[in-house]
Amino acid sequence: MKQILSKWSETSLVLRILIGIIIGTCLGLFVPQFTGIGILGVVFVSALKAIAPVLVAVLVTASIAKASNGLGSRFRVVISRYMLSTFIAAICAVVGSFAFPVKMQLRDVVEGSAPGALTDVFSNLLTNMVTNPILSVSQANYIGILFWAILIGVALKLKASQPTINVVQDFSQIITLTVKWVIQFAPFGILGLVFTSVSEGGLDVFTTYGHLVLLLVGCMLANTLIFNPLISFLMLRRNPYPLLFTCLKESGLQAFFTRSSAANIPINMNLCKKLGLDEDFYSVSIPLGATINMDGAAVTITVMTLAVANTVGVEVTFASAFFLCIIATLAACGTSGVAGGSILLIPMACSFFNIGNDIAMQAVAVGFIIGVIQDSVETALNSSGDVFFTATAEYYDRMKKSPTA
Template identity: 55%
Template sequence: MSATFRKWQSISLILRIVIGLVLGAILATVIPDNGVVPVFGSIFVGLLKGIAPILVFVLVISALANASGDIGGRFKNVVFLYVLGTLLAASAAVICSYAMPVGMVLTDAANNTPPNGIGDVIKTIITNMVANPVSALMNANYVGILCWAIIFGMGFKRLASEGTRALVAEIASVVSKAVYWIIQLAPFGIMGLVFSAVAESGMAIFVDYGRLLIVLVGAMFIMAFIVNPLIVFAFLKKNPYPLVMQCLRESGVTAFFTRSSAANIPVNMELCKKLGLDEDFYSVSVPLGATINMEGAAITITVMTMAVAHTLGIQVDVPTAIVLSVLATVGACGASGVAGGSLLLIPMACSLFGISNDIAMQAVGVGFIIGVIQDSCETALNSSTDALFAATAEFHERLSNGQEVNF
């Protein structure tokens, strides 16, 4: 048994994930009523979601408490990249919606309560920032977790002894090891998740919304394979595709199936470690990216809003489209890091055109119908870009200092 386990472990994790993916699809076709296989997916996602808040909290505290170098420049760059990417994603979505105008068959309104406007989004962000730290950990409130971790990290840095700071670093190492063990379960988790998707959601439900999905996924592919590589090239002046493809392959694949940027934080941490990034930097920038770097969410908000406008015969001029892009960018930064988190911001964007909340919520209902593909692609783009831009920011600084960078 141990020889078999060692042989299995010797196979690259990506290949093991592909094996799990294919096996899940085959099992769903042969035994779609099996109730055991989906449990593997639930366990894997549950483990990721359970460890992620602790991982972020401990690593950010440890990074700040034991930071020895100046990483301020890198943070400025990575925040700029996150915001720039999200804004360009919204703009790309507008262009795709102009190039291929698409409407939708409006369904029954969803029951969730959306934000009433951008003020509500900003209020929610501020409220989350000052939430009780224990509550933030229990509810996976990453804005609150980041804020409290920064406060505690700076406190440890200024007031704690060297021995205490070393203990914090050791705790962070233990948590990181636990994450490594969980990630080794990814092939089985992906198998369960693929089984559930194939067994429960046949492709027939997407026929009526095929054009809408083409615009949504097309805009995301444009960002992933054209715009993001151009951004990386502008910063690094090197062929960006090896780095882009590695991030899509090692982060995007798992994010596609977990459909949660928050749950994919441990995966991105491991990827950044493999890329040789500074742990003091990526342990803060990756969870920050999971909170504010929302290219896929900006695309979803923009395309769905434009589709509602086209359905109602509303003409969207260029100045209004620009305002929509900015609004979608700010709104996307407040999108939840869980499956379907961007859909509830559609009514906020629709309000720009005077579209009633009842009609906008019907668009949210359509979003949940196509969510198996839309939200999976959205999360894959969001999460893979977290690692991509973190690496870009650090590699840019290294190149500026005359160091060699290889990826």
């Protein structure tokens, strides 16, 4: 049994998911009457629904508690660029979603309504923020989870001893490992989800998913090839593309297949060494980027949330779209390092539009179906961006100290 489990875990998750999609499609086409197969998808989504609130609470708390102080001017530059690029990615996703609106096939969908006035938006937001933290986790109130996780993380950082912070960090790693175990069964869950979708809607379901994938990948590519280089150019006043293509080739390509920014940290550090960067700088900025430089995650959260809003009939105003960009930026910084981590934060963003957790978790399930492409491109963007902005920040610092360099 151990050998079987070992073989299973060693096989590429992407390959297993692809096999699950193919099998689920064939079963949905040829034996749609075997409705019991769909229970695999229900169980998988239920497991994700149960663990996701705990994951968000622990990851955000631990991330803030362990954050370093006094990083210096270069670190302020790189952190600000990490956050700026993530926010721009969210804006790009909003523009793309408005220009090319996408709907999903979700079950038990009822017509929703956007929060009426801007005061209603703030009222709902503030009410959800101060909900009891235990209730927030048990009821999947992600706005409340994020609020309390930030406060508790800051309190730990200010008052807790290092051993206590280590315990919190260890607990976050335990929860992350638990999520990894759940995701190991994603191929079976996706098999059931694809079976249900195909048996009920035929192959047309992949047309919608295809449009969604194109929108996601298009926004990510725009951020990678246009907006990130523009940020670098405005800082350095020189052609950013040689550096960008080096990062994509030596970091992005690896990250595309590993689908983990954390797993790509050693590769990124080696690339920084090859680029001649300061080790004291990149040894901190690269792990930091693997946590907070999440352009692809911001795109995923924003596009998927607006697709759900479009499906349930929620009218998204300019003000609510702007606040969604802020929420997506902050949420992306707490994204788990496991494959599909950003997808688990969709319910938090959906809650901003009063979209129920049951509906939002269906979008999470769709996210795992398209994750074969979405998550690979997302990780490639995130990880290559870590090196790109680390190098940009150091070159900028050198340029300020020696303008003729």
